[in-house]
Amino acid sequence: MARDLTIHKAKVPGLGFKPQSACIESPIGWANRRAGGHVTLPGPARRKAHRVAWEDHHQRPIPAGMFILHRCDNPPCIRADHLLLGTARDNAVDRMLKNRGGDRSGEKNGRAKLTWAIVRDVRAQAKAGKVNRMKMGRELGVTATAILKIIKGETWQEQA
16 A cells, blocks of 8 residues: 655655755765765764764754755765755655665565465465465465465565
8 A cells, every 4th residue: 555645745845856956975984885974073983974964064963863864865965955854754755755765575575485476376276265274374484374364465465
């Protein structure tokens, strides 16, 4: 079921939209492009460059538990108008609105015990009336409830 994110977008302007201006990438301290740059400042620890840039621009610390989101989806970017203060939920909503994060359903889930071929076979056997959920679950290493949910289409939903 698709989530309606309109209300959340209205609460946090800038979610789901990419800026038109060019990024300014931090020239220092790269661990890798995903992690973003790190800078060493006076104090006990290294800090992420985009967080330092946000604090410098706004002249205040980032509130506890808050994130700095990249409107541009470019972790090395430190351009102030590309950075947005938000919550963990804002970050997740932004990721969904921009179709990032990938599909982790079915076989693409690293914890999946079944394959699409097995799931289709389970459904075919159920349609033919040849399913003992307990026995099938034991054979496949899943619970009888998991088999029932597969049969009902509550899990392992075919992608359109």
